[in-house]
Amino acid sequence: MTEQIDADGRLRHLLHLEGLPRATLERLLLRAEALRDAALGGTTLRDTLAGTTVCTLFFEPSTRTRSSFLLAAQRLGADTLAFDASTSSASKGETALDTLRNLEAMGVRGFVVRHKEDGAVAALAAAAAPGTALVNAGDGRSHHPTQGLLDMLTLRQAKGTDFSALKVLIVGDVKHSRVARSDLRALRTLGTGEIRVFGPVALLPDDATLADCVVPDDFDSALDGVDAVMMLRLQRERMEEGLVPSLEEYHRDYGLTEERLRRAAPDAVVLHPGPMNRGVEIDDDVADGPQSLILRQAANGVAMRMAVLEEVLDRRKWSR
Structure with a gap:
């Protein structure tokens, strides 16, 4: 894999959380926490990346990730360029590498x-x-590092810094989820006490991905006493592939309802990376309920992505 960290410990790129040192991960979390107020408005940090151009080079659709990266770059004072593959030369056959090189030639860094x-x-x-x-910002089924980081930030805010005391449950289509893979890597790096994974057998990943995880036999036992439940979106193409019989059956066996949530710890929190299929993997009463941190995740996305952009692009920070 491309080296992410240089000899001085500087994060050159953020490509994945695999092998990212705990100290680096925690530094990013602490910085994002410090940036929370600036992330939601204000101009105090507008000189941080002034004169730097940041391009969101998206070859897949996105709402939360793209919007929060654009806001993060703007809060730091960067010029922003939003690339849409459907209206670009990519639709004419231009490769991603040629697109990157042409934009680099225009001064995008x-x-x-x-x-x-x-x-x-x-x-x-x-x-x-x-x-x-x-x-x-998400590639294939492999990595979504900033989502993993913002999920850890959200958990830290709710549960404190000692992850060794936590029981965390991830539910749904883990096999095809880059979010789940990044969350699993981050949870392990932070020393989470117990990680549980639950979903249809056809939607569970290989044994290597599930290493050190508990895989319960049913949803009720999976939920017993957990401190956090991280729900995943059911990608409806799994029905077309025959991996899920119907949305109704999926909700019956794997949907998080208010009644089911009572099996978790009384102060358990609920996360979901979005977009949600309400009434499929999560009920309205849970998604909008007092234990839900879903909107906080969205808000934390801006602060977390500010911390990452500052880390990889603010040359002054590393020359002091």
Whole structure:
């Protein structure tokens, strides 16, 4: 994999959370916490990336990730360029690498990339010019590092910094979820006490991905006493592939209802990366209820992505 960290401990790119040192992860979490107020408005940090151009290079649709990256870059004073593959030369056959190089030639130095292919962002980072930084906004089924980071930030705010005391449950289509993989890596790095994974057998990943995880036999036992429940979106194409019989049956067996949530710890919290299929993987009473941190996740996305962009693009910070 492309080297993310240089000899001085500086994060050059953020491509994945695999192997990211705990100290680096915690530094990003602490910085994001400090940036929370600035993330939601204000101009105090507008000189941080002044004169730097950040492009959101998205080859897949996005609402939360793209919007929060754009806001994060703007809060830091960067010029922003929003690339849409459907209205670009990519629709005419131009490769992602040619697109990157042409935008680099125009002075763009920060790229936030979402791509449908596993490894696509790392390949672009390997070919990028010196001084160009790439942040992975989701590639294939493999990585979504900033989602993993913002989920950890949300958990820290609710449960404190000692993850060894936590029982965390991830529910749903883990096999095809880059969010779940990034969350699992981050939870392990932070020393989470117990990680449970539950979902249809056809939607569970390989044993290596589930290493050190508890895989319960039913939803009730999966929920017993957990401190946090991280629900995943059911991708409806799984029905077409025959991996899920029907939305109704999925909700019956794997949907988080208010009644089911009572099996968790009394102060358990609920997370979901969005978009949600209400009435399928999560009920309205839970998504909008007092234990839900789903909107806080969205808000934390701006602060977390500010911390990442500052880390990889603010040259002054590392020259002091």
